[in-house]
Amino acid sequence: MVPPLVFDRSLLAARLARAEALGPATFLIDRVAEDVADRLAAVLRQFPLAVDLGTPTDAVRRVLTASGKAGDVLTVDRAIGAGIQNGLHVIADEEALPLRDASVDLVASGLSLQFVNDLPGTLIQIRRALKPDGLFMAALLGGETLIELRQAFAEAEAEVEGGVSPRVAPFVDVRELGALLQRAGFAMPVTDVDRIIVRYESVFGLMHDLRRMGATNVLIERRRRPLRRATLLRMAEIYMNRFADVDRRVRATFDVVWLSGWAPHESQQQPLRPGSAQVRLADALGAKEIPAGEKAER
Secondary structure, three states: OOOOOOOOHHHHHHHHHHHHHHOOOHHHHOOOOOOOHHHHHHOOOOEEEEEEEOOOHHHHHHHHHHOOOEEEEEEEOOOOHHHHOOOOOEEEOOOOOOOOOOEEEEEEOOOHHHHHOOOEEEEEHHHEEEEEEEEEEEEEEEOOOOOOHHHHHHHHHHHHHHOOOOOOOOOOHHHHHHHHHHHHEEEEEEEEEEEEEEOOOOOOHHHHHHOOOOOOEEOOOOEEEEEEHHHHHHHHHHHHHHHOOOOOOOEEEEEEEEEEEEOOOOOOOOOOOOOOOOOHHHHHHHOOOOOOOOOOOO
């Protein structure tokens, strides 16, 4: 079954190149890189060959190199950006990884996989590329990211143009991502969310940052004609009215969803076989067991 095409990947590459030329806004990816360092510090093992997959700057690569946990670091990306000219580099798409099965020890990715059309397929490829007991760690935008911008645009277009077009990318739910990790065959999958609220003087500051992140609209079903000025101004008005704090600065939500999982290995903890328990739960808790259908005494 061919996955649906949601994102225009060629346009995404062009938008990322434009962001680099403008001078990228890196506050989100820099925070993600700091968190990668913290999470790796809690892992008591080394990774002789690590892969930085699709991260739009060299922030994660620098963290991997400086952590002391990774040996060689291979960057896999669609292009060689200005920040990652040096070191091992393979030009490839995240949807078609050129990695042999069981060939790498760690795959880390920062704010890239939210724009993959076939995320389940990419996760399966990553799991296959990992050596047994290899680690996958990624951060991607999900949940209610940019919910304010989505709602303001929808209301403005409905009022001004009599209809709504897709302006903000759909973001996957954290519970769905946990299920995808399990389906891809990862052991001990973990997901969690870091909600970041960024405040701006106006929605135009947010839109400027999104342009400098390469994160503007790359949906296949996007409206092709230019945005009408009246719609834009009405959207800004709605945004200010609904999402401004008392100091008249507006809020923007970014939900950074973290994924991690391990390639299966016999040394990892395994769940017990159903019915194999040696001690009753009531005995372990020092409690009296009450047969089904009976009421507890008061």
